[in-house]
Amino acid sequence: MWLMSNVEYAALTTGASVLMRDGFGLKVLQCQGNRIVKLFRTKRLLSTSVVYPYSLRFTRNAKRLNRMGVPSVEVERTFYCHAIRRHGVIYPMLEGEALVAILANGEANDDLMEKLAGFIAQLHKQKIYFRSLHLGNVLLLPDGRLGLIDVADLSFNWLPLSMWQRRRNFRHLLRVSQHRQLIERFGIERFIECYLDAAGISCGEKSRFLSRLVTAPT
Known part of the structure; x- marks a missing residue:
């Protein structure tokens, strides 16, 4: 997993379009080159997502779906950015x-x-x-x-x-x-x-x- 700095996060998301947000902040961004950045927050301190983040679950599930013949995204990279306290995944936009x-x-x-x-x-x-x-x-x-x-x-x-x-x-x-x-x-x-x-x-x-x-x- 990439431990992303605040500078790297800013470079990744500069000029990005916000596709989804909620009351806690940004959730999905469309960045340059039609790359999607999906962010995950830890909802509770006592949660399995602390030791097994949603970004890793997302990546595992997407890989397995594709292996089973169910089209899904293909994750390029997972990361954690301490500056925004979010785990995330980066993947090319699924055409459709x-x-x-x-x-x-x-x-x-x-x-x-x-x-x-x-x-x-x-x-x-x-x-x-x-x-x-x-x-x-x-x-x-x-x-x-x-x-x-x-x-x-x-x-x-x-x-x-x-x-x-x-x-x-x-x-x-x-x-x-x-x-x-x-x-x-x-x-x-x-x-x-x-x-x-x-x-x-x-x-x-x-x-x-x-x-x-x-x-x-x-």
């Missing part, structure tokens, strides 16, 4: 457009929604549990495939995902009001049924999945 932007620019795109349902089903078949699943973290790539960004909060399970985990993934996907409205154009129940078909869920389990989705705990 976020689904939220595509869907917000026009009418319901049935082919894209069916592709997304099948993509989620494939992730679950591969025992991948992406806790940060939402329309802003899934990109449509130039070759027509879907890819993932912001992959720090992701796990690779030994066992098949439970129905509770699958429902929780959908609750997370639908909890952002704008994203839910975009999916409603296609039809939420129709979207979930496309997923269930692609996932090979039995008819009996389908009805239970749909009926419990609304009341499943987060």
Whole structure:
């Protein structure tokens, strides 16, 4: 890991565009050469992120996704900058457009929604549990495939995902009001049924999945 000085951080981010920030400061920057700098803060002193930073989790997850055939970013370098008290990763921008932007620019795109349902089903078949699943973290790539960004909060399970985990993934996907409205154009129940078909869920389990989705705990 690169122990980055304040001077080096300033040189890296001079002229950068801010892509994301929150109440704690900058989160994602687009720097020269279409390099992305993603910053991670330690949220609690008593946290596993103190000994195993999110930057390393992000890098590990991105590498494993790519090995499994799921397009994701390719991290060039991880760093820690004491001056800003942030860990970070540097990677070339993944070419593509976020689904939220595509869907917000026009009418319901049935082919894209069916592709997304099948993509989620494939992730679950591969025992991948992406806790940060939402329309802003899934990109449509130039070759027509879907890819993932912001992959720090992701796990690779030994066992098949439970129905509770699958429902929780959908609750997370639908909890952002704008994203839910975009999916409603296609039809939420129709979207979930496309997923269930692609996932090979039995008819009996389908009805239970749909009926419990609304009341499943987060």
